[in-house]
Amino acid sequence: MQQLRPLNVRRVPRFREAAYRAIKEAILDGRFGPAHPIIEEDVAEALQISRTPVREALAILQHEGLLAPRNGRGLYVRTLTRDEFVSMFAANEVVEPYLVRRAALRADESQIEEMRDALDRAERCAESGDMAGFLRAGRDFHRLVGQACGNTPLTRFITQNEERTDLYLMSSGQTLGPERMRASNEEHREILDAILRRDPDEAARLVIAHSQLIRRRLSELFEDRPATPEDERP
């Protein structure tokens, strides 16, 4: 029977996958401070699995740039250098306008509904002062925009970028006040409105303005922080 593909009982590494998600979630929730080393065995014990799948997950997270070895001993959440910070926002401002433009042209009703949901979620988090949840909802919004655009590679790129900048924000010890969160979310709503009106130019304009605003707000964080050397893997 040709129309039924073989069940595809994906025997993918379940523990590795679970560890990857769990660690990433913990990182993005800010549960690891910049001075808190991530110890393989501790993670393994917490998840009740062995070190092997944990190691594989950590290797991936390292490759993604969320973690980095320090002094050759111990993995830590990676803090951004000033240059990286600038680069990430420049990248956003290159990519996001394209995504939101096409999203404005192509998003269907259900996608728009999901975006609205994400913004509602963000609002609730803003009310309750849940910064990690707020940032997560914001990433979801941008991811949904990317999905509406339909470009998987760029969507992944943007998502990873925002994970890293949000992570930086979390681990900097900065706390976003509810009014700031509400303001940021209001900008998101305006972008969604432009998408609803099928106005790509306005949507692109708004998304650039949004990114620039965030950049300005965050730049203060670097006032007193010296640029630390970047050890990228090419």
Place this chain on the structure above:
Amino acid sequence: MQQLRPLNVRRVPRFREAAYRAIKEAILDGRFGPAHPIIEEDVAEALQISRTPVREALAILQHEGLLAPRNGRGLYVRTLTRDEFVSMFAANEVVEPYLVRRAALRADESQIEEMRDALDRAERCAESGDMAGFLRAGRDFHRLVGQACGNTPLTRFITQNEERTDLYLMSSGQTLGPERMRASNEEHREILDAILRRDPDEAARLVIAHSQLIRRRLSELFEDRPATPEDERP
């Protein structure tokens, strides 16, 4: 003594790193056909190491999208679907103009020299009919442009993108004739000329035209190929 950082005898995973590079090189050289499964133990034996670091490297390559499990059994080089193919080139046409623009403004003498080297290398490969080497040199050129621009995240993104499209080309069994390679390299030279003249607009125009040309040339490959389902990890 502050100006000397501690020796940083990086005890990073040497074997994992070596395996990652070796496998990636082999993949991008086209030494694994689309029907050739990559067996952990074979790789381990070839590299004279154990399966553990090999597995970690493979996990990363999988995450990067160069490999994918098939039927839940065995890793294979990932072939692009039509949609992915379109997305990658769309992404290139969004990102590359920015990179080359800034490269035209910022590239210093030594960076330009490196670009020239890459193009010379590509030319030699074109002469000798070494398609993998030609593609690699082409990627190097684009990577150097990205480095001249100075945006690490975008440079990484572009490099990975081109790895995947080049890989698709290799594994499609298509062979680029020397004249095609020369023509493509000529376009690269024109881009480099524009960078040399510090003409960002022209450079951006050329790079878009270049990408579109490649896309057209490659589109033929999809004529008879049905879109296969994409199982991305979000």
Place this chain on the structure above:
DNA sequence: CCGACGCATTTTGCATACAAAGATACGGTG
């Protein structure tokens, strides 16, 4: 009191071992 040396501890990196899940081969049966 400060510094240096050495030991113990921690934690990683790699190897090996083992079990389970498909796949393959093969033989039996209708």
Place this chain on the structure above:
DNA sequence: CACCGTATCTTTGTATGCAAAATGCGTCGG
């Protein structure tokens, strides 16, 4: 001869074991 069931074989996913390296600490000497 085709088809189904079984047994074997391959290959992965996970656990465990072990050695090396770096860190921290304690102790000793100046």
